[in-house]
Amino acid sequence: MAHHHDEHCCECEHHAHHHHHHEEGGLKERIIKISVATVLLVAAVIVEKTVTLKTWQLLLIYMVPYLVAGFDTLKEAVEGLVEGEPLNENFLMSIATAGALAIGFLPGAESQFPEAVFVMLFFQVGEMFEGIAEGRSKRSISHLMEIRPDTASLERDGEVVTVDPDELKVGDIVVIRPGDKVPVDGVVVEGSSTLNTVALTGESVPRTVNPGEEVLSGCINLSGLLRVRVEKVFEESTASRILRLVTSAQEKKSRSEGFITRFAKIYTPIVVAAAVLLALIPPAFSGGFAEAFPVWLYRALMFLVVSCPCALVISVPLAFFGGLGGASRRGVLIKGSNFIDLLSGVSTVVFDKTGTLTEGVFEVTAVHPEIIGETDLLHMAAHVERFSTHPVAAALRKAYPDEHDDCSVTGTEEFAGEGISAVVNGKTVSVGNERLMERVGAAWHPCSHKGTIIHVAIDGEYVGHIVISDRVKVDAAEAVKALGEVGVAKTVMLTGDREEVGRAVAEELGLSDYKAGLLPEDKVNEVERLLGDGTLAFIGDGINDAPVLARADIGIAMGALGSDAAIEAADVVVMDDKPSRIAEAILLSRRTIRIAQENIWFAIGIKVLVLLLAGLGLATMWMAVFADVGVTVLAVLNSMRTLRKA
Numbered sequence: 180m181a182h183h184h185d186e187h188c189c190e191c192e193h194h195a196h197h198h199h200h201h202e203e204g205g206l207k208e209r210i211i212k213i214s215v216a217t218v219l220l221v222a223a224v225i226v227e228k229t230v231t232l233k234t235w236q237l238l239l240i241y242m243v244p245y246l247v248a249g250f251d252t253l254k255e256a257v258e259g260l261v262e263g264e265p266l267n268e269n270f271l272m273s274i275a276t277a278g279a280l281a282i283g284f285l286p287g288a289e290s291q292f293p294e295a296v297f298v299m300l301f302f303q304v305g306e307m308f309e310g311i312a313e314g315r316s317k318r319s320i321s322h323l324m325e326i327r328p329d330t331a332s333l334e335r336d337g338e339v340v341t342v343d344p345d346e347l348k349v350g351d352i353v354v355i356r357p358g359d360k361v362p363v364d365g366v367v368v369e370g371s372s373t374l375n376t377v378a379l380t381g382e383s384v385p386r387t388v389n390p391g392e393e394v395l396s397g398c399i400n401l402s403g404l405l406r407v408r409v410e411k412v413f414e415e416s417t418a419s420r421i422l423r424l425v426t427s428a429q430e431k432k433s434r435s436e437g438f439i440t441r442f443a444k445i446y447t448p449i450v451v452a453a454a455v456l457l458a459l460i461p462p463a464f465s466g467g468f469a470e471a472f473p474v475w476l477y478r479a480l481m482f483l484v485v486s487c488p489c490a491l492v493i494s495v496p497l498a499f500f501g502g503l504g505g506a507s508r509r510g511v512l513i514k515g516s517n518f519i520d521l522l523s524g525v526s527t528v529v530f531d532k533t534g535t536l537t538e539g540v541f542e543v544t545a546v547h548p549e550i551i552g553e554t555d556l557l558h559m560a561a562h563v564e565r566f567s568t569h570p571v572a573a574a575l576r577k578a579y580p581d582e583h584d585d586c587s588v589t590g591t592e593e594f595a596g597e598g599i600s601a602v603v604n605g606k607t608v609s610v611g612n613e614r615l616m617e618r619v620g621a622a623w624h625p626c627s628h629k630g631t632i633i634h635v636a637i638d639g640e641y642v643g644h645i646v647i648s649d650r651v652k653v654d655a656a657e658a659v660k661a662l663g664e665v666g667v668a669k670t671v672m673l674t675g676d677r678e679e680v681g682r683a684v685a686e687e688l689g690l691s692d693y694k695a696g697l698l699p700e701d702k703v704n705e706v707e708r709l710l711g712d713g714t715l716a717f718i719g720d721g722i723n724d725a726p727v728l729a730r731a732d733i734g735i736a737m738g739a740l741g742s743d744a745a746i747e748a749a750d751v752v753v754m755d756d757k758p759s760r761i762a763e764a765i766l767l768s769r770r771t772i773r774i775a776q777e778n779i780w781f782a783i784g785i786k787v788l789v790l791l792l793a794g795l796g797l798a799t800m801w802m803a804v805f806a807d808v809g810v811t812v813l814a815v816l817n818s819m820r821t822l823r824k825a
Contacts, residue, residue, distance in 0.1 A: 209303065209306070212303065213248065213300060213303050215244075216244045216245075216247040216296065216299075216300055216303075219244035220241075220296045223243070223244060226240055227292075234284060237290060237292060238290075241280075241292035241293070241295070245276070245295055245296045248296060248302075248303055249272070252299065252302060252303075253273050256270040256273040266443065266444050266448050267440060267443050267447070268302075268447075268492070270443075271443055271447045271450070272302045272492075274451060274483060275483045275487035276295040276296075276298050276299055276487070278479075278484050279291040279295035279483075279484045280292060282477060282480045282484070285476060291484065295484075301811070305494075305495075305496050305497075306496070308496040328360040328361065328362040328396060328397070329344075330342070330344070331344045331346075331347055332354045332359070333351055333352070333353055334353065334354060344362040345413050347363055347409050347412060347413060351408070351409045352406055352408055353365065353407050354406055355400045355404070356400065357372070357400055357401060357402055357404065360396075360397065360398070361396050361397065361407070362396055362413070363396050363409050363410075364394070364395050365393070365394055365408050366393055366394070366408050366410055367388050367389065367392050367407055368390060368407060368408050369405070370403050370405040370406055370595070371390070371403050371594075371595045371597070372388055372402045372595045373387050373401045373569070373595065373596050374387075374388055374399065374400055374401065375399040375400075375401055385569065385570070387596035387597070387612070388405070388596065396417050396418040396419070401569075402593065402595045402596070403595030439492065439495055439496070442491065446488070450482075450486040453482065453486075454479045454480070454483045454486070455479070457478055458475050458479035459475075461475045462475050482790060485786070485790055488782060488783075488786065490782035490810040490813075491779055491782050494775075494782070494814030495778060496516070497814075497818040498778060498817075498821050499516035499519055499771060499775065499821075500516075500818075501774075501819060502767060502821045504821075505771075505821055506764055509764075510753065510754040510755045510760055511752070511753055511760050511763070511764045511767075512738070512751065512752040512753075513750070513751050514749075514750050514751065514752075518750045518768075519771050520768075521714050522716070522733060522764055522765055523768040523769040523771075523772045525667055525713070525715075525716045526667060526668050526712065526713030526714055526715075527667070527669040527670075527709055527714070527716070528662055528670050528671070529671045529672070529705075529715065529716070529731065530670070530672045530673070530690070530717075531673060531674065531717075531720065531721065531727075532673070532684055533649060533674065533676065534719075534756075535718050535719055535758060536651060536652060537650060537684065540649070541570050541631070542648075543575065543577075543578035543646070544628070544646050545628050545630075545646035546578075546643070546645050546646070547626060547645075547646070548643040549641065550640070550642050550643070556635060556645065557575070557578050557645065558579050558586075559603060559635060561578070561579035562601065562603050563588070563601040563609075564610060565588060565601075566591060567593075567599060571631060571633060575610075575633070586604050588601050588602070589601070589602045594611065594615055594618065596614075597612055597614045597615040598610050598615035598633075599611060600615070600619070606638050607637070607639075609635070609639075610633060610634075611633070612632075612633075612634065615634070615636075619636050619639045620639045621634070621636035621639055621640060623636075623641055623644070624641075626646060628648075629648060629680050630649075631648065632647075633645045633646075648680070651687060652757075654757045655688055656689065658757070658758035658759040658760075658761065659688050659689055659758075661759055662761065662762050664762070665766055668713070669691050669692065669709075670690045670691050670692075671691065671693065671705075671709065672690050672692075672693040673694050673701075673706075675698065675723065678695045680695070681693050681695030681696075682695070698723075699723040699724075699726055702726070703730055706727050706730055706731055707730065710730075710732065714732045716731060716733045716734075718735040718736075718737070718758065718761065719734075719737070720745050721745060722744040724745050725744040725745050725748040726748075728750075729748040734748060734750050735749055735751040735752070735753060736749035736752050737753055738752040738754040738755070751764065770821065771821050774817060774818060774820055774821055775818075777817060778818065781813070782814055785806055786806075786810075788806075
């Protein structure tokens with residue numbers, strides 16, 4: 180197990196590495212920037228201490244490290260002003276540091292250049308943590324291209340030519356050989372076959388098609404040769420629509436703003452207004468405005484510098500960083516700190532069925548023999564299915580492993596879309612669906628069990644059937660219960676599977692609602708219907724879930740068995756496929772948010788105290804910076820708690 184786990188990690192790292200070329204670049208640049216600015220700051224302080232310079236000359240020396248550290252911040256602050264969204268954290272930092280730079284030019288005030296640079300540096304360090312934590316995944320949908328057919332075989336004037344799927348027109352006839360992808364949506368004109376629809380529906384039971392039935396693009400033809408009449412052009416076909424759904428869903432989904440941003444929106448205007456009032460009102464009442472103004476301007480600038488929330492800027496990203504780290508140690512990969520915000524408030528959880536709540540692996544769940552015994556029934560069926568690659572055949576072989584006995588199996592014959600018959604010890608054994616039973620004239624009857632029913636006849640006489648179904652994950656019922664305990668109000672299951680299968684699973688797990696028989700776009704519609712009240716998390720694992728994962732407030736993918744497309748489109752990936760991890764992740768995110776809030780209140784409390792002193796002219800600049808550094812150290816230590824296991 181340990182070995183397997185490591186392998187998995189490497190795979191993820193490789194995956195991450197693949198996407199984050201530019202990210203890593205950004206991180207390197209930031210580290211270089213911080214180091215260079217630090218060195219320059221130290222140099223500037225040494226110059227100031229050894230050489231006597233005029234204030235403006237000192238300013239020029241300090242401007243170098245200041246601009247190295249703060250250029251991006253200043254640029255974004257200006258952009259914010261231009262776009263009419265001035266009150267962000269960049270603006271807050273810029274105005275506080277500008278105050279510190281300006282203060283030295285007032286008569287009788289000492290210059291505060293080092294502080295200005297120091298504050299900018301701090302801000303960069305905080306941003307760096309955030310950057311590392313998010314490892315922002317560039318969402319690529321390249322994996323979805325797996326369902327995109329590359330060519331189509333068109334019948335033209337009696338011969339078959341290979342064309343690009345784009346060139347097909349409605350009414351054309353295409354030939355689909357076994358192993359080919361269905362290029363566009365159409366109707367079968369001739370031939371019977373089974374289709375692997377896993378790319379579209381996530382259901383692993385192959386679907387049987389006969390003349391007159393519809394086939395969807397993106398499916399893979401397994402057994403027979405089909406001639407299909409084109410019903411929809413490539414652009415309008417299912418595979419193209421899924422690709423479009425994912426792309427547009429990602430644009431539609433608004434990201435919740437980060438914690439700091441929301442905080443800065445309230446905090447910045449208050450601080451700036453207070454500073455302006457502090458500079459203007461007391462001198463206006465003091466009798467001599469001109470004499471009093473420099474004193475109060477100094478205090479106002481001081482107030483601005485002190486108000487700069489370094490502790491928050493570094494400790495809140497660190498808390499989230501810790502939260503992301505803590506989650507990944509429990510096997511939950513969260514792709515960004517804003518998703519911690521979202522996870523903490525999840526109120527509706529929507530599950531896909533196959534591969535999420537169920538194993539996505541078939542096994543024999545019931546054997547109903549007639550005439551012959553149970554073992555014999557399995558024995559015969561396993562022999563007939565000896566060479567088939569079908570998942571159902573694999574399940575039958577697994578149920579009867581000792582197939583190397585002295586039986587002779589000859590004359591295997593496959594009926595596309597119906598089943599297989601073979602001669603076992605001189606008797607013709609037919610294994611398949613109802614239509615095969617009718618073909619050999621056996622009197623079959625339906626079964627009340629849920630799942631895929633495999634009927635068996637010997638020499639045309641009905642001898643019973645075997646039920647094969649998907650197994651519910653051991654962990655699934657616990658997961659649903661745990662979600663209820665952490666306060667998730669609604670749990671809904673969406674599945675492409677049949678109604679009765681859906682109902683059985685929903686009842687077994689105690690879900691609040693389910694919808695069955697859905698195509699990928701139906702799932703998107705269902706999720707859109709549920710969006711709105713509270714945060715909605717969707718949990719799925721197949722290519723067909725990618726559009727929904729992208730559309731939900733927060734998309735969670737199953738990582739071990741999940742398709743690459745699902746893992747790409749999701750915001751959170753559960754590495755070991757255990758649905759119960761989700762409730763853990765919700766609890767963890769709440770704890771992270773709580774620690775971040777503690778830091779905010781603690782930092783603001785100390786701030787207000789120093790600000791009052793600064794307003795009264797009792798605080799010095801270094802006292803302010805010291806208070807900030809002290810608070811930061813404590814806040815950082817508090818943030819480190821998120822790294823521990825809960």
